[in-house]
Amino acid sequence: MKIHILSIYHYVEHLAETKTFLLDTLGFEQVHSTQTTTSVENGSIRVCLAQADETNAATQIFLEQPTKHIERDVLQYQKTEGFEQVQALHHVSQERAEAHFHTPYGITLILTRNFNEDELGIIPELNMNLCWSPQAESFMRSSLRLVPVVFRDVARTRCTEKAELMSVEHGDVEVDMDTAVRAFIREAPFFMHGVLREELEKTGLDMSPYEDEFERRRVT
Structure with a gap:
């Protein structure tokens, strides 16, 4: 049985596009899907996507995306339509660098790069x-x-x-x-x-x- 650290609901305006982004870009796997809901997971977090409507307005969530190639990924997202960089690539500590992007999917994407002692x-x-x-x-x-x-x-x-x-x-x-x-x-x-x-x-x-x-x- 898998144990998830966190499970969150995310109401979105564009369900299909958001699901595709999570699956194809962030590496999530689909658990189940209907016409109005989709659940995806990456081993540590499960995101339950649902279609926003008059009762449930679109929400905003934050997701971290670890990467070994943060400079390359920052450049890629800077060129991606609909993505807005809201925090430049910077070191939050000696061991960790981050860059933040707003996406069209109600997701603030936090790219992270952790450096080990050999790299430092x-x-x-x-x-x-x-x-x-x-x-x-x-x-x-x-x-x-x-x-x-x-x-x-x-x-x-x-x-x-x-x-x-x-x-x-x-x-x-x-x-x-x-x-x-x-x-x-x-x-x-x-x-x-x-x-x-x-x-x-x-x-x-x-x-x-x-x-x-x-x-x-x-x-x-």
Whole structure:
């Protein structure tokens, strides 16, 4: 059973054209349709379209449209008949850019582009609860960049927590380099181990003391 974050009703003057825009341009899928109503969804939101009349006036809604090519899409909509750009492309934060358009379908379209840490050229801080040696912290932050960005937030949390847990279990008040390396190997995605070993060796790190960690992951 699908769980929808939001379901909204939208009364429109041009039902067929609005449905076509949602399906063909924004990538929604049709759930059901009659002469006077249509329901479409995109996996997180369901829009129930209905024909506006004397009882139910046309409504206005806001829809976000994530895109990896926001500059291109802005130019496309600027040239689309009936579309009016009401907010220029701008950064609302370091990680997010937006541009807003009024459409002929009672929809204010918000184009969004979210930038990841690689695109921004930043190395996020670790969420540390213990003291870390400068070497251990630098190793963990830089080594996490070897993990694909889609897995990185989870890996960052798990590796940091594992290093601190191991330090506590050893009775240490500070995470040292050895513990950081072992925690990284234990918690980094297993399918990345071959690549991670090669990349860590390129940094000059002697991996021989950590063969037991790679073997532990291989066996388990």
